[in-house]
Amino acid sequence: MYNFDFEQPASVEAAVAALQAEDTLPLSGGQTLIPSMKQRLNAPAKLVSLTGIDALKGVSVDGGTLTIGAATTHATVAAEATAYPALAALAGGIGDPAVRNRGTIGGSLANNDPSACYPSAVLGTGATVVTNAREIAADDFFDGVFTTALEEGEIITAVKFPIPEKANYQKFEQPASRFALTGVFVAKTADGVRVAVTGASEEGVFRWTEAEEALSANFTPEAVDGLTASADGLISDLHGTPQYRASLIKTLTKRAVAAA
Amino acid sequence: MTEVKMTVNGREVSGDVEGRTLLSTFLRENLGLTGTHVGCDTSQCGACVVHVNGKAVKSCTMFAQEAAGADVATIEGQAGADGSLNTIQQAFQDYHGLQCGFCTPGMVMSAAALLKENPKPTEAEIRNYLEGNICRCTGYHNIVRAIMAASGQDVPAVAAE
Ligand SMILES: Cc1cc2nc3c(=O)[nH]c(=O)nc-3n(C[C@H](O)[C@H](O)[C@H](O)COP(=O)(O)OP(=O)(O)OC[C@H]3O[C@@H](n4cnc5c(N)ncnc54)[C@H](O)[C@@H]3O)c2cc1C
Numbered sequence: 001m002y003n004f005d006f007e008q009p010a011s012v013e014a015a016v017a018a019l020q021a022e023d024t025l026p027l028s029g030g031q032t033l034i035p036s037m038k039q040r041l042n043a044p045a046k047l048v049s050l051t052g053i054d055a056l057k058g059v060s061v062d063g064g065t066l067t068i069g070a071a072t073t074h075a076t077v078a079a080e081a082t083a084y085p086a087l088a089a090l091a092g093g094i095g096d097p098a099v100r101n102r103g104t105i106g107g108s109l110a111n112n113d114p115s116a117c118y119p120s121a122v123l124g125t126g127a128t129v130v131t132n133a134r135e136i137a138a139d140d141f142f143d144g145v146f147t148t149a150l151e152e153g154e155i156i157t158a159v160k161f162p163i164p165e166k167a168n169y170q171k172f173e174q175p176a177s178r179f180a181l182t183g184v185f186v187a188k189t190a191d192g193v194r195v196a197v198t199g200a201s202e203e204g205v206f207r208w209t210e211a212e213e214a215l216s217a218n219f220t221p222e223a224v225d226g227l228t229a230s231a232d233g234l235i236s237d238l239h240g241t242p243q244y245r246a247s248l249i250k251t252l253t254k255r256a257v258a259a260a
Numbered sequence: 261m262t263e264v265k266m267t268v269n270g271r272e273v274s275g276d277v278e279g280r281t282l283l284s285t286f287l288r289e290n291l292g293l294t295g296t297h298v299g300c301d302t303s304q305c306g307a308c309v310v311h312v313n314g315k316a317v318k319s320c321t322m323f324a325q326e327a328a329g330a331d332v333a334t335i336e337g338q339a340g341a342d343g344s345l346n347t348i349q350q351a352f353q354d355y356h357g358l359q360c361g362f363c364t365p366g367m368v369m370s371a372a373a374l375l376k377e378n379p380k381p382t383e384a385e386i387r388n389y390l391e392g393n394i395c396r397c398t399g400y401h402n403i404v405r406a407i408m409a410a411s412g413q414d415v416p417a418v419a420a421e
């Protein structure tokens with residue numbers, strides 16, 4: 001790994017100021033960034049650690065909204081997001097215990113790995129990503145594989161989830177990496193049903209709108225029986241063909257509805 | 261170089277590190293605590309698991325400066341001062357929970373974190389908790405049996421399926 005300067009500010013303002021420097025990246029849990037720096041896929045001149053900023057940590061509930069600070073670990077979300085059990089369960093299924101003790105929701109969303117778990121919850125719940133500068137609706141946040149609406153130097157500070165009536169995440173694990181070979185997040189709210197799919201598309205997380213319509217009319221696993229998820233644009237790799245992933249999307253959607 | 265200070269196995273330590281110095285590097289190279297092993301470059305194998313402020317973490321996936329001021333526990337701090345093995349270590353020996361031993365420091369530290377959270381885990385809970393610790397010798401069965409024994413439970417005859 002190439003060397004870099006390390007800073008650990010105590011406030012969001014100081015972090016944002018430090019991030020103005022050339023070639024500087026935020027560091028959260030490091031569970032993605034550090035391995036990528038070892039492989040020299042990333043070689044910043046400076047890292048600004050966010051994990052010393054108390055304002056970025058914690059889980060809170062206000063009315064029907066669950067807010068999670070960007071630097072909150074997966075383990076903390078698993079333990080404390082009891083007001084939104086499907087989200088707590090998703091967080092508790094990411095990677096392994098040591099990864100969950102360091103990795104954070106903000107890092108996961110900023111990274112937008114096409115097989116990551118959190119993006120499906122954010123898109124599937126219609127959550128809002130809060131940054132130091134603005135609020136971004138989930139539908140506008142994810143911009144294709146490893147790409148988001150974040151500007152350079154902009155950091156996620158929190159995520160606001162409207163707590164749904166029912167929700168569930170089904171992850172079909174790729175056993176070596178423990179990421180989702182395909183995962184489906186289903187949420188039922190007063191406004192209808194959202195179905196978000198991760199691990200499947202070459203474009204990253206997406207909504208399966210036909211299933212959303214069918215499930216909004218009839219929230220049962222059978223409601224999607226007549227649908228077929230398209231294999232167009234789905235990932236093809238040694239773990240699965242596009243057709244296999246398309247089949248998983250439907251199966252996991254049905255399982256998620258049954259379990260919600 | 262920046263000076264970092266932390267507590268390792270109850271002892272206050274300090275050393276000069278670069279930005280890129282990993283906690284595992286600091287433990288092994290600055291402190292000579294080579295019990296913490298580094299088995300991969302992808303944060304997947306778990307041989308480097310230590311406890312930072314009581315939580316199991318992969319010390320190869322954390323910078324030394326991030327552990328400034330922290331309380332760190334490594335495999336070297338597990339045995340008694342006279343060298344007597346602790347309960348988990350002894351169970352690994354009794355149940356043959358290791359062969360080459362490379363993954364064992366991480367396994368023991370993960371097992372210790374598990375038993376602190378969940379003193380009487382089921383076999384399934386043990387296997388689930390060890391997802392981030394890879395062993396290429398034992399096939400895991402004897403590791404699971406060792407942890408069942410260390411938690412004072414009956415040790416099932418785990419079939420080598
Ligand atoms: C063995 C292993 C298994 C894993 N399994 C899974 C899994 O099953 N499912 C899953 O979803 N993930 C998995 N992960 C990834 C894990 O969830 C990471 O924690 C996560 O992807 C990144 O979060 P982080 O806090 O570690 O971010 P970092 O690694 O610190 O940062 C990742 C990127 O986000 C940027 N960033 C960080 N925080 C912010 C912020 N607040 N605002 C803007 N940009 C920011 C960084 O600059 C960097 O580019 C796994 C990782 C490992 C090592």
